Amino acid sequence: MILRQLYDAVSSTYTYLLADEKTREAILIDPVFEQCQRDLAMIQELGLTLKVVADTHAHADHITAAWLLKQKTGCQIASSVAISAEHVDMPLHHGDHFGVSGISLEVRATPGHTDGCNTYVLVDHSMVFTGDTLLIRGCGRSDFQQGDPAKLYRSITQQIFTLPDDYAIYPAHDYNGRTRSSVGEEKAFNPRVGGGANERDFVQYMKAMQLPHPKKIDEALPANMRSGMPADGQLPDEPDWADIRITFAGIAEVQPEWVIQNQPSVTILDVREEDEQEEPLNGLNNAVSIPLSQLRTRIEEVPRDRPVVTLCRSGKRSSLALGILKEAGHDKVANIHGGILHWKNG
Numbered sequence: 001m002i003l004r005q006l007y008d009a010v011s012s013t014y015t016y017l018l019a020d021e022k023t024r025e026a027i028l029i030d031p032v033f034e035q036c037q038r039d040l041a042m043i044q045e046l047g048l049t050l051k052v053v054a055d056t057h058a059h060a061d062h063i064t065a066a067w068l069l070k071q072k073t074g075c076q077i078a079s080s081v082a083i084s085a086e087h088v089d090m091p092l093h094h095g096d097h098f099g100v101s102g103i104s105l106e107v108r109a110t111p112g113h114t115d116g117c118n119t120y121v122l123v124d125h126s127m128v129f130t131g132d133t134l135l136i137r138g139c140g141r142s143d144f145q146q147g148d149p150a151k152l153y154r155s156i157t158q159q160i161f162t163l164p165d166d167y168a169i170y171p172a173h174d175y176n177g178r179t180r181s182s183v184g185e186e187k188a189f190n191p192r193v194g195g196g197a198n199e200r201d202f203v204q205y206m207k208a209m210q211l212p213h214p215k216k217i218d219e220a221l222p223a224n225m226r227s228g229m230p231a232d233g234q235l236p237d238e239p240d241w242a243d244i245r246i247t248f249a250g251i252a253e254v255q256p257e258w259v260i261q262n263q264p265s266v267t268i269l270d271v272r273e274e275d276e277q278e279e280p281l282n283g284l285n286n287a288v289s290i291p292l293s294q295l296r297t298r299i300e301e302v303p304r305d306r307p308v309v310t311l312c313r314s315g316k317r318s319s320l321a322l323g324i325l326k327e328a329g330h331d332k333v334a335n336i337h338g339g340i341l342h343w344k345n346g
């Protein structure tokens with residue numbers, strides 16, 4: 001199985017990609033709206049097909065990418081029946097199994113942080129995706145959104161701590177850089193619910209906590225009840241001046257074919273060194289040539305009236321040139337995927 005743990009630094013959220021190595025079918029757990037392009041780029045670069053997006057609960061701190069991913073890929077949306085969010089294709093009940101061919105997740109209803117919290121157990125790989133029910137050395141708060149510390153205690157101790165000690169715990173957040181734990185570790189060391197704490201200990205602890213109102217809750221909760229669909233139902237704006245793909249490395253790229261067809265409307269910036277300029281390239285006209293090593297000092301030579309697409313031998317140095325152009329105030333910039341090598345063979 002392929003497992004990737006992805007991080008959104010704004011909300012400290014972990015998104016998990018699970019995929020079957022043979023069928024290449026994939027599941028995303030708790031994707032973040034703003035990270036949709038990143039996640040789709042990874043899925044494409046790994047040769048996967050996204051089939052299912054599953055949220056562990058209705059998040060208060062970020063907007064899910066479920067609806068957006070469904071629009072882009074046709075995947076199905078799964079979440080707890082207790083949330084009854086719009087656009088959900090698979091309302092999940094306690095005890096259900098769902099997934100893709102080769103990967104089956106068991107649903108455990110674990111209310112307490114919210115009423116609609118699910119924990120997903122991957123028995124074949126001894127893993128459990130706990131959402132906010134159990135965090136590493138912590139747990140989700142229980143002071144808003146139908147939160148109930150007694151319910152949370154029972155969910156953790158009866159649905160998660162009853163799993164074998166070696167099961168890996170993957171939570172929905174961590175604010176201190178910790179990436180995974182295990183059932184045995186949390187039973188021993190969780191400062192709220194581990195080390196033999198009983199329900200009373202836990203409830204008193206949780207009730208004594210004073211936490212600030214989540215910043216994004218007024219925006220995130222209504223949006224998440226629509227599975228992350230924006231209020232106007234529109235897809236977010238994307239660069240429309242070119243057929244751009246953002247890679248998993250975060251680089252805006254266009255294909256040589258697009259550049260050949262659209263040469264009059266863009267500036268092609270060739271950043272190869274002078275001694276690399278060989279025979280004229282088929283279909284390439286009027287490129288502005290500034291070697292990468294001189295680009296910072298000669299940046300004023302790059303025309304500002306049109307978008308800029310950058311070119312080098314393999315597409316690596318030209319991707320670095322994008323950053324230099326952006327620093328200089330060029331906002332419509334993209335790298336030509338694969339550079340001269342791909343241009344010739346494409």
Ligand code: FE
Nearest residue numbers: 059060132140
């Ligand atoms: Fe939460």
